[in-house]
Amino acid sequence: MEFGMVGLGRMGGNMARRLARQSRKIAVMNRSFDVAEALVKETGHIACRDYTELVAVLEKPRIIWLMLPAGDVTETALSTLLPLLSPGDLIVDGANAHYQDDAPRAARCAERGIEFVDAGVSGGIWGLENGYCIMFGGSDTAAARLKPYLEVLAPTPTTGWLHTGPVGSGHYVKMIHNGIEYGMMQAFAEGFALMKDKSGFNLDLAEIAELWRHGSVVRSWLLDLSADFLAEDQMFDDIAPFVADSGEGRWTALASIEQGIPAPVIMLSLMMRFTTQGRNDYAAKMLAKMRHGFGGHAIKKGEQ
Structure with missing residues (x-):
C-alpha cells in the first residue's frame, strides 16, 4: 500500500470511498480521528492518527494526496510532512490553492528529492457516483505514478482527468x-x-x-x-x-x-x-442620498 489521503471532508472522504469501490486500499488521515475511524469501518482502509503514523504505514515510494483547505492549513501539512518523507515520495496538493504558490512548494519538495503535483479537483458532492474531473500539473514521471488512481477517481479510465503541463498548470486551469x-x-x-x-x-x-x-x-x-x-x-x-x-x-x-x-x-x-x-450596502445608501439631494426622491428607511 503506497497511497495516503489526508483530509476527509466532502471531497476527500468521497474520493477515498470511490477508491475503495475499486478495491484500492489506502491509508487515510483526518484532523478528527473519529472521522477517519468511521470511514475505515465503511471502506476497509487504514486509519492513521498523525503524519508520522501515515508515513510509517505506507510503502516506499509513497503517494500522499492532500485534500485540505488552501492556505495555512496546507502549508502546515507540507511543513510537517516533508521531514518525514523519503526521496522518491510524491505529494499531491488537491486544494484550491493559488497556482503561484505551487512552484515554490515544488522547489521545497525537490530539495529533498520529493515530487510535487498540483491537482484541481471538480465534482463536488456528486463525485462519488459520477467521478471527479481532475486537472493536474507535474512531471511525466509523477503523472505515470498517479494514473492508476486517476483512472478510478475519474468518470472513466480515459475521460475526466488530464495532465495539463508543468507544476502550477493544474491549479491555474x-x-x-x-x-x-x-x-x-x-x-x-x-x-x-x-x-x-x-x-x-x-x-x-x-x-x-x-x-x-x-x-x-x-x-x-x-x-x-x-x-x-x-x-x-x-x-x-x-x-x-x-x-x-x-x-x-x-x-x-x-x-x-x-x-x-x-x-x-x-x-x-x-x-x-x-x-x-x-x-454594496453603503454605496447603495449613498446613491439613495444623492437622488434625494438633487431630486427630492424619497428615501426608504431601513428596518429597525
Whole structure:
C-alpha cells in the first residue's frame, strides 16, 4: 500500500470511498480521528492518527494526496510532512490553492528529492457516483505514478482527468474553470429571475428548466441541478440572498488584469457575489442620498 489521503471532508472522504469501490486500499488521515475511524469501518482502509503514523504505514515510494483547505492549513501539512518523507515520495496538493504558490512548494519538495503535483479537483458532492474531473500539473514521471488512481477517481479510465503541463498548470486551469462557473451560474440566476418576475405569463420555472435540459444549447449539469431544486420549490422563501465567493473567483479576476485579457462576464459575476454579501450596502445608501439631494426622491428607511 503506497497511497495516503489526508483530509476527509466532502471531497476527500468521497474520493477515498470511490477508491475503495475499486478495491484500492489506502491509508487515510483526518484532523478528527473519529472521522477517519468511521470511514475505515465503511471502506476497509487504514486509519492513521498523525503524519508520522501515515508515513510509517505506507510503502516506499509513497503517494500522499492532500485534500485540505488552501492556505495555512496546507502549508502546515507540507511543513510537517516533508521531514518525514523519503526521496522518491510524491505529494499531491488537491486544494484550491493559488497556482503561484505551487512552484515554490515544488522547489521545497525537490530539495529533498520529493515530487510535487498540483491537482484541481471538480465534482463536488456528486463525485462519488459520477467521478471527479481532475486537472493536474507535474512531471511525466509523477503523472505515470498517479494514473492508476486517476483512472478510478475519474468518470472513466480515459475521460475526466488530464495532465495539463508543468507544476502550477493544474491549479491555474482549475482557477479558470471556477471563474467560468461563476459566469454560468450568474447567467442562469439572472435569466430565471427575469422569468419569475414576468407578469401575465404565469411561467412555470421548473417546467422550463426541464424543457431546456433536452436539446437546448444551454443544457448543462448546472441546469440539471436547477431543474431538480425548482421542481421542489420555486419561491426560496427560506433562503437568504447571500452567495459566498471562493478565492479562485477572485484569482481569476486578478489574472484577467495581470494578463490583460478581458473577462467582463467573470469579473461582473464576482462583483455580484460581493453585492449579495452586503458589500454594496453603503454605496447603495449613498446613491439613495444623492437622488434625494438633487431630486427630492424619497428615501426608504431601513428596518429597525
